[in-house]
Amino acid sequence: MKLRKTALVMLIALVAAFGLYAQGVNESTAAISATVANASPKYVFMFIGDGMSSPQTNSAQVYNGTNVSGKVELEKLTFTQFPYVGIQYTQDSTSFAPDSASTATSLSSGYKTHSGVIGMGVDRVTAGETIAEKVKEQLGWKVGIISSVTLNHATPAAYYAHIASRNDYYDIGLQMAQSGFDYFAGGSLNQAENGDKSLYQVMEEAGYLVTNDRDTILSLNADSGKVYAVSPRLQDDGAMPYSIDMEEDDLTLADFVRKGIDVLYNETGFFLMCEGGKIDWAGHANDAVANINDTLALDEAVEVALEFAFQHPDETLIIVTGDHETGGMTIGYAATGYNTAFDIMKNQTMSYVAFDEAIAAEKEAGTFTFERLMEMGEEAFGLTAPGTQNAVEALVMNEYEYARLQKAYEDDATGNTDGYEESLLYGGYNPISITLTHILNNKAGIGWTSYAHTGLPVPVYAYGEGAESFIGAYDNTEVAKKLFALCDVE
Ligand SMILES: [Zn+2]
8 A cells, every 4th residue: 555655656756847848848848949930040051971870970070180099089070079969760662771862862852752753752753853953943942962972973963864764974964064053062973975076075065064183172262153063083983082191282071062163153042961971881882990080071071061050150051861771891800809999000001992092902913912911901900910919919810800801811712702791791892902901990899780871870969050950860761851941942
C-alpha cells in the first residue's frame, strides 16, 4: 500500500514535470515559429560536403585537435559552431544507401527520386523546379554554383538540370548553358567534346565568359557578366586537386566563394551553392587524410560566407550539410580498441591519387620494387617496416600489416584484383595505395566499412536569418522545402 502511494506520488510528480517540460517545449517552438515566419534572407549560401556526415566533420576536428592523454580535445570547425543544428535522413527511392543525383535533387528541389536521376521524379519524366531556379525566376536573384569536381557532375547539376541519367554529361552541360545562372566555378566539364560543339563553346555562345586564367578570375566583379571560372590547375578527371595536393598558387574553394560574392552581390539577392565534391571521392577511396583536408577546405569556404554574413546581418542565411555519408567512416577501429592516435596522420603528405601517380612514374621508369615501395610509403605516409630502429613507434608496421602490403604489392603486379576477397580489400582502387591508407588510418583509430555510400543521417548546420528553421530531425526533402518557405517562393 505504501509502495503504491509512493508510486502514485512519483507518477504525479512525473506528469507535472512533463507538463512543465511540454509547456517549455511548446513555448520555445512557438518562439522559433514566430522568428522563422518573419525571416526573409536575401543572401543564401548552401554548402554541401559530398559524402560528409558526422564522422567526416569530427575526424577533421580530431585531426587538428590534441591527442595527448589528459588533454584530448577537438579543434572545432567554423560551421560546427553554428547555433542551429538539425539532422536529415538521406534515403532515396532506390536505397537507404543513396547516390548524389537523387539526394542533391531532394536537397535542391524537395522531392524524392531514384539513384542516378537528376531534377526529375520517380517516373524519370516529371521535372521539378530547384531552389536556384525559383529564386532566379520569381525573385530576380542572381545564382552561383561552385564545385571542386566537374560542374556537370551530379550535385551541381541537381541545381540546374533535369535529366533521367546523371551519366548524360553532355546534355547536362547543354542545360548548364541554358540555365542563365550568373556564376559557375571550380572544376571543368565531363565529356565536353562529346557533341557537335565543345560545351565550352556552347557556354560562350550562351553569353558566358569562360576562363581558366588566374588573374582574370581574381579580377572578376559585379560587372563581369555571366562567368564560368575554371580552376587553372585540374586533375586528369577535370576536378580541382585534392586540398592536400594543392600548391601555393592554386585557387581554393574559399577563393571561388569570395569571387562568387564579388560577381553575384546586388541589392535584390543571390543564392550560392558550393560543393566540396572530393570529400566523397576520398571517402570512396578510404583516404582519411585527403578526406579531412577537403573537409577543412570546405570549412574555409564557409568562413568566407560567414564574413559576408557579419557584414550583412539579418539578410544572410548559411546552410552547411552533406548529401549522404561515404565510406562508412568511423572513429574507432577493431584492432585499436579504445585508443586513438590521430596525430600520426599528419605524416601523410599526399592523397592516394598523387601516390598512384608516383607509383605509375616508378613503373614507367622500371624502378618499382617492393624495397622502393617501402621508401615511398615512408615518405608519403610515414609508415616503416617492422623492427625499424629510431622510428615513431606508432608508425612501425606490425607483421600483419607488413604482410598485407606485400600481398597488395603482389596483387598489383599480377593484376589479381577481381576476386571477392580482393573486392573487400581494395574496392577497385589501387591495391597498394588503398592498403597504405588503410594501415595508416587503422593505426590512427579510423575504421572504414565501405567503398560506397551509407545510410548514416547527415547533420545540417545553419547560421543567420531563418536558421532556426533547420533544427530537428527530418527528411532531406525538407531542406529544400524550408528554403522555399524562407525565400517565399512557390
Ligand atoms: Zn560518391
